[in-house]
Amino acid sequence: MLNFKEVELSDINRLGEYLKYQEFRTCDFTAGAIYMWRDYFYSEFAIHKDMLIFKVAYPTRGTSFSYPIGKGSTDEAMKAIEEYTRANGLELKFCTLPEKAMEYVKFRYGDKCHFITSRDWYDYLYNAESLKTFKGKKYHGQRNHVNRFKREYPNHKYHRITQENLGRVVEAFDKYFVPSDDASSSELKEARRAREYLNYFLSFNHLGGFIEVDGEVIAFALGEVVKDTLFVHVERAVTDYHGSYQMIVSEFAKDYATDGVIYINREEDVGDPGLRKSKLSYKPIRLLEKYCAHIELFE
Numbered sequence: 001m002l003n004f005k006e007v008e009l010s011d012i013n014r015l016g017e018y019l020k021y022q023e024f025r026t027c028d029f030t031a032g033a034i035y036m037w038r039d040y041f042y043s044e045f046a047i048h049k050d051m052l053i054f055k056v057a058y059p060t061r062g063t064s065f066s067y068p069i070g071k072g073s074t075d076e077a078m079k080a081i082e083e084y085t086r087a088n089g090l091e092l093k094f095c096t097l098p099e100k101a102m103e104y105v106k107f108r109y110g111d112k113c114h115f116i117t118s119r120d121w122y123d124y125l126y127n128a129e130s131l132k133t134f135k136g137k138k139y140h141g142q143r144n145h146v147n148r149f150k151r152e153y154p155n156h157k158y159h160r161i162t163q164e165n166l167g168r169v170v171e172a173f174d175k176y177f178v179p180s181d182d183a184s185s186s187e188l189k190e191a192r193r194a195r196e197y198l199n200y201f202l203s204f205n206h207l208g209g210f211i212e213v214d215g216e217v218i219a220f221a222l223g224e225v226v227k228d229t230l231f232v233h234v235e236r237a238v239t240d241y242h243g244s245y246q247m248i249v250s251e252f253a254k255d256y257a258t259d260g261v262i263y264i265n266r267e268e269d270v271g272d273p274g275l276r277k278s279k280l281s282y283k284p285i286r287l288l289e290k291y292c293a294h295i296e297l298f299e
Contacts, residue, residue, distance in 0.1 A: 002084045004044035004055050007034060012204050015045065018052035018070045024098035025229045026123050026288050027267045029069060032206055032224050032233040036193040051077035056095060061292055064095035067104075078108065082297065092295040096121070102291045112296045120271035123288040124279045126264045128230065128257035131249055131282065138283050142246045149243030153213045158251040161208030161220065166198075169210050172217035173198060177236045186270075194234045197222060206233075209252050213241060219248035223256070229263040230256050249282065 007015070012031050022029035034043060034054070041056035050072030058064040065085075068077035085092045094105060097115075105113055130136075134143040149156070161169055173195055179187045201208060201222050207230075210220035219237035223230055232252065237244035253264060265288070269276040 001087065002046040002048055002053065002080050004046045007038040007043045007045055009035070009200060009203075011045070012200075015052065016204070018047075018050075020226060021071055022069050022226060024100060024288070025125060025226075025263060025265055026096070026098045026290060027231055027233070027265055028066070028096040028290070029098075030224060030226055030231050030233075031204055032197060032201065032222070032231065033267070035200075035204070036197050036233060040189070040193075048080045049073065049076055053077055053081060058093075058095040058292065061093060061095060063090055064093040064292065067094060067097055067101040074104065085297075092297045094293040094295075097291040097293060099289055099291075102293070105293050105295075109293075109295050109297070114294045114296070115291045117289060117291045118271075119287075121268050121290050123268055123290070124266045124282075124284040125229075125286045125288055126266065126282060127285050128253055128262050128264050131253040131264055132257065134246070134250065141281065142249075145243035145246040146250060147243075149241065149247050152242065156211055156213045156247070158209060158211050158255070160255065161202070161210055161222075163202060165210075166202065168212075168217050169208070169220050170198060172210075172220070173236065176218075176238050194236070197234055201233075207256050209248070209255050211237075211244065211248055211251060219244045221248050221252040223252070225256065225261055228260055229265050230261050231265045232267065235266075245278075 012035050015034060016031040019029050019031055027033045041058065044055045046053050051068040051070035053068050054066035056064055065081050068074055082092060097105060102115065130139065134146060159165060177191065179191050206222065206224040208220065208222045210217050212218065218241045221232055222234040223232040230253070235248060237248050257264060266279060269279050
């Protein structure tokens with residue numbers, strides 16, 4: 001029987017050893033995203049025969065399970081999930097299934113499975129080289145922003161975030177990126193998640209970079225690499241500095257999209273119109289669809 005436990009700070013590096021087997025390029029199977037969203041989804045995990053399985057409370061869907069990840073048998077892990085749901089009187093549901101995983105579930109359960117999806121949760125996948133340079137006609141807008149930034153702030157500098165300079169980035173976050181008291185609940189929660197990840201991302205061996213102007217930190221990004229994809233979990237810039245967002249996108253890509261990294265995942269827009277417009281402006285090569293599935297196995 002599966003034995004689930006809550007996701008805690010001390011678990012993240014261990015989970016990463018299983019998540020490196022993911023082939024989907026979706027952010028839901030990354031250690032950073034799992035850590036940041038663990039409280040929102042009440043995330044728990046179990047290890048079964050070298051396979052990692054998550055149990056979450058998915059909004060409007062109730063208790064759901066992730067697609068198993070690891071070096072073991074997917075079939076064995078799925079059997080374990082079925083036994084767990086049967087023993088605990090739960091419906092068999094899966095969440096955030098990438099397309100490849102959905103095909104497996106469809107094959108396994110046939111007409112007993114029913115899928116739903118939401119555009120709000122699709123990940124944006126980009127060509128890494130394109131975000132490094134913004135070459136070509138379709139990127140003329142981003143390129144113009146970068147060139148203006150370089151003209152107006154010729155003494156700007158980009159640095160990797162290290163333990164020695166982390167405090168400067170934390171100070172900048174608290175100065176510039178904490179929402180006002182009248183912000184929405186979702187904005188406040190998202191900021192808390194980002195701030196917490198900033199505190200601990202180095203202990204996960206994750207990646208960070210920032211841009212300074214006249215000694216002031218005005219933009220930063222945090223993420224991780226899984227196989228051929230750089231995942232950007234947090235990105236902030238002071239918009240008073242024209243082109244600061246385009247600059248951190250480009251500099252972070254130049255720094256970390258190397259050694260076989262050919263894609264960048266900048267995650268979903270959660271249905272926010274402004275965020276959707278921004279993510280589309282960087283010209284994704286693909287939107288990575290995700291599905292939830294309800295299996296009528298015990299009915």
